[in-house]
Amino acid sequence: MVEWLVSFFPVLVVAILIFNIYQKKYGEQGIQKRMATFFMAAGVLGLFAVITFLKHKGLPVYYAMIYLVAVVVSFILNRKRAWPYKLKCEVCGQRLGWEDVLFLDGNTHSSCRPVPTESIEEATE
Ligand SMILES: [Zn+2]
Structure with a gap:
């Protein structure tokens, strides 16, 4: 066996x-x-x-x-x-898609991810 x-x-x-x-x-x-x-x-x-x-x-x-x-x-x-690998978003608690579960770090939806402050500062300048 x-x-x-x-x-x-x-x-x-x-x-x-x-x-x-x-x-x-x-x-x-x-x-x-x-x-x-x-x-x-x-x-x-x-x-x-x-x-x-x-x-x-x-x-x-x-x-x-x-x-x-x-x-x-x-x-x-x-x-x-x-x-x-987490099945639920760490921000909103909704179920994640397979791409977020298996491939992307952070375990959050793309809409729930915090926007880096550097890119906000660059956009306002
Ligand atoms: Zn979310």
Whole structure:
């Protein structure tokens, strides 16, 4: 069962990294969400490496639970950075569109985002 599940990990890592590359389209506006998917891929790749190492050495695969616990604890301690995806706008509380949820940092509608004060000053001059 575990070996069957682990055989999908490289495909999962590649899928997450393809999604990560697609997130690059949004540049600086989505850097936190892009880093989150990158670390997600690194976590899955690490689990794949640990299980492969354990199988290679003939050790029980459940030793990988130590790695898994470490990843889950690190995820919980860094949850704001590890899972920046929110479904509701932080300003008005309405549901966000998929682009705002998956790609853009801030978790707000474009109409709810505060306008930078520098651009207001430039516009009035
Ligand atoms: Zn809003």
